[in-house]
Amino acid sequence: MIIGFVYLFLTHIRLLITSADVLHSWAVPSLGIKLDAVPGRLTQCHLFCKQIGIYVGQCSEICGVGHAFMPINVQMVDSKSFFKFISLVTPIHEERASFNLFI
Numbered sequence: 001m002i003i004g005f006v007y008l009f010l011t012h013i014r015l016l017i018t019s020a021d022v023l024h025s026w027a028v029p030s031l032g033i034k035l036d037a038v039p040g041r042l043t044q045c046h047l048f049c050k051q052i053g054i055y056v057g058q059c060s061e062i063c064g065v066g067h068a069f070m071p072i073n074v075q076m077v078d079s080k081s082f083f084k085f086i087s088l089v090t091p092i093h094e095e096r097a098s099f100n101l102f103i
């Protein structure tokens with residue numbers, strides 16, 4: 001399982017991390033982030049990235065048998081790519097039609 005995220009670069013991003021099972025540690029060293037994911041709690045972090053690119057990380061807590069299979073993939077993209085991605089993953093409905101006019 002690859003945990004993937006797409007964010008808009010040059011934008012302040014608020015990350016909220018939690019876990020559904022055991023303790024994890026969400027770590028992306030090239031972004032300078034390492035957050036504990038604790039079941040039943042939210043961990044908060046703010047992120048501002050100045051460069052487009054793909055940043056990779058890994059769960060850095062020995063969390064169980066699936067630990068080795070938790071790579072993290074964070075893509076920082078420009079606004080055109082970001083809104084294209086959002087339009088692909090968002091269900092089509094009437095409100096989105098007006099939203100797409102600004103792309």
Ligand SMILES: [Cu+2]
Nearest residue numbers: 024025059063
């Ligand atoms: Cu983990």
